[in-house]
Amino acid sequence: MTSTRHIRGIDDLGKDGILEIMELSNHFLEVSNRRIPKVPALRGKTVAWLFYEDSTRTRLSFETAAKRLSADTMNFSISSSSVKKGESLRDTIETISAMGVDAVVVRHKSVGVPWLLPKWTDASIINAGDGAHEHPTQSLLDCYTITQQLGSVAGKRIVIVGDIKHSRVARSNIKAFTMLGASVALAAPPTLLPPSMTNWPVDVIMDLDVALKEADVLYLLRMQLERQEESLVPSLREYTNFYGLTTERSRKLQKSSIIMHPGPMNRGVEISGDVPELPNTVITNQVENGVVVRMAVLYHLLGSGLAPIGLTHEDGTDD
Ligand code: NCD
Secondary structure, eight states, X not given: OOOOSOBSSGGGTHHHHHHHHHHHHHHHHXXXXXXXXXXXXXTTOEEXXXXXSOOSHHHHHHHHHHHHTTOEEXXXXXXXXXXXXXXXXXXXXXXXXXXXXXXXXXXXXXXXXXHHGGGTOOXXXXXXXXXXXXOXXXXXXXXXXXXXXXXXSTTOEEEEESOOTTOHHHHHHHHHHHXXXXXXXXXOOGGGSOSOOTTOOEEEOSOHHHHHHHOSEEEEOOOOGGGOSSOOSSOHHHHHHHHOBOHHHHTTSOXXXXXXXXXXXXXXXXXXXXXXXXXXXXXXXXXXXXXHHHHHHHHXXXXXXXXXXXXXXXXXXXO
């Protein structure tokens, strides 16, 4: 097992770490399919959520994952906490830490927060999104979903479409996909690409219709209007015309290709209303895998390292 105390970015794991989490996820997929999908693997451990930004699926899937592993959870709602009274990040984390916590899952609008926290706590830090920087557990579940659907990430052509500039999902995914041996292309108008992409191991294809033909995986991103200070596209309708995926346009994909989206979707902008229902769209699979991959992440950081033992029920049965 590779040893890492934190999962703040994809580099904390490296290729071997990613592969280990995916292997571990297979065990937890099996656990999740049981009649009672709960094991005592993390009994006695406490996980706290520190979400300074909105979240639906990331937070709920972490919470479900922790409960399936029998961990205790410390729920912390920013809107009803002392953060509203001006408490600093440092004081908040030191307070949570003093109550006894083994891992903190953090989402924050500022880049780098997950790297700051270990100065003030001994807990393992898991990054659930820092600004437009990284979102490593989203990448892990995406790598797992691609492997499940296409057999491997290695050798695949993955086209990421849309608002790359503001996307932490794109940054973590570019790292993870290329580490596992995929080749990555970006399809976006120049205003939605970062000003500098030096050392990014990607090609840029402006024309989505050209990119579609070569994609094994078409990965759509949400237009992150809340992060845009200026208007980066002439109009949403024009963006949708050039970069939105409609059923009609999806016919240009190869038959075996899959369509992904991390959610939340802006139906009618980057994806038309009927695309999520297409047979090669795997967005629901991504959500399902979010729970098992996050079980694997928590177990990787907090578990004993003895996978099979921790995965049985208290009476020794495993069904
Ligand atoms: C993403 C996020 O918050 O970074 N969503 C997610 O975690 N599933 C992407 C987004 O907000 O568009």
